[in-house]
Amino acid sequence: MSNRLEGKTAIVVGAGTGGEGVGNGKAVAVRFAREGARVLCVDRFETAAKATADTIRSEGGTAEYLAADITRADHCQGAVDACMEHFGRVDVLHNNVGIPSLMEITDMTEEAWDHTFEVNVKGMFMMCRSAIPRMREGGGGTIVNVSTVASIRSFPDAAYTASKGAVNSLTIYLAGRYARYNIRANCLVLGYIDTPLARPAWEDERVRQINLKQVPLRRFASPWEVASVAAFLASDDASYVTGAIIPVDGGLCIM
Numbered sequence: 001m002s003n004r005l006e007g008k009t010a011i012v013v014g015a016g017t018g019g020e021g022v023g024n025g026k027a028v029a030v031r032f033a034r035e036g037a038r039v040l041c042v043d044r045f046e047t048a049a050k051a052t053a054d055t056i057r058s059e060g061g062t063a064e065y066l067a068a069d070i071t072r073a074d075h076c077q078g079a080v081d082a083c084m085e086h087f088g089r090v091d092v093l094h095n096n097v098g099i100p101s102l103m104e105i106t107d108m109t110e111e112a113w114d115h116t117f118e119v120n121v122k123g124m125f126m127m128c129r130s131a132i133p134r135m136r137e138g139g140g141g142t143i144v145n146v147s148t149v150a151s152i153r154s155f156p157d158a159a160y161t162a163s164k165g166a167v168n169s170l171t172i173y174l175a176g177r178y179a180r181y182n183i184r185a186n187c188l189v190l191g192y193i194d195t196p197l198a199r200p201a202w203e204d205e206r207v208r209q210i211n212l213k214q215v216p217l218r219r220f221a222s223p224w225e226v227a228s229v230a231a232f233l234a235s236d237d238a239s240y241v242t243g244a245i246i247p248v249d250g251g252l253c254i255m
């Protein structure tokens with residue numbers, strides 16, 4: 001493992017795992033630490049944030065944790081303040097939080113629509129609003145936003161699809177407007193990732209086989225394969241990469 005994040009600090013939002021095992025956010029936080037970053041693990045659930053920080057510490061890495069709900073502006077500001085207090089700077093912001101609504105548009109309530117956008121888009125906006133001034137003070141930074149193939153294909157979930165499309169657009173906005181301050185912003189468009197969140201759907205063998213056939217590589221990804229791309233984007237190896245909407249999907253979105 002390289003030390004390409006040595007000296008950098010990272011906030012991973014949604015760093016816990018919903019359930020047993022390793023989700024995308026946890027894998028990214030652990031990978032960042034393995035590459036030398038000091039990591040603030042942020043999650044709505046303190047136990048989930050702490051579990052990720054404990055894993056990092058058990059491997060000899062440096063991590064702190066914080067319970068914060070990114071739908072609250074004061075919690076977003078609190079996360080950035082905590083990173084400054086613990087580590088003195090903010091170099092990397094990894095926005096992993098995202099929830100589905102699981103509803104077609106004709107069944108969708110306004111409350112469910114608003115809640116999905118509040119978590120998936122407004123939370124990212126508020127984390128960026130709080131983090132960017134600190135990145136500018138520090139001479140630059142990098143933002144990685146987590147999106148989905150559902151943002152660029154038709155998918156049976158109206159609010160998830162539309163809100164993640166907004167995440168892609170927010171990334172392009174950020175990249176264009178903040179490059180002048182040496183802040184890069186990129187977006188991961190995830191396909192089928194074998195996480196505790198996604199796995200229950202594949203307990204139905206028929207669904208599992210249908211999903212596998214959609215993927216040219218004929219397998220689901222491990223969250224560690226998401227983490228390796230996130231670590232590249234967060235590092236100076238990606239110093240000329242900004243505004244990129246990068247599929248991590250085994251080829252799903254080209255089919």
Ligand SMILES: NC(=O)c1ccc[n+]([C@@H]2O[C@H](COP(=O)([O-])OP(=O)(O)OC[C@H]3O[C@@H](n4cnc5c(N)ncnc54)[C@H](O)[C@@H]3O)[C@@H](O)[C@H]2O)c1
Binds near residue numbers: 013044123
């Ligand atoms: N797993 C997949 O197949 C897949 C596919 C496409 C996209 N994604 C995207 O990956 C991301 C997360 O995936 P995961 O599998 O790691 O999920 P996960 O549920 O394991 O992790 C997300 C974490 O975010 C936290 N969270 C939720 N709402 C929050 C809030 N308001 N404030 C703070 N924290 C909050 C949860 O507590 C959880 O620990 C999402 O953006 C999702 O859209 C996943």
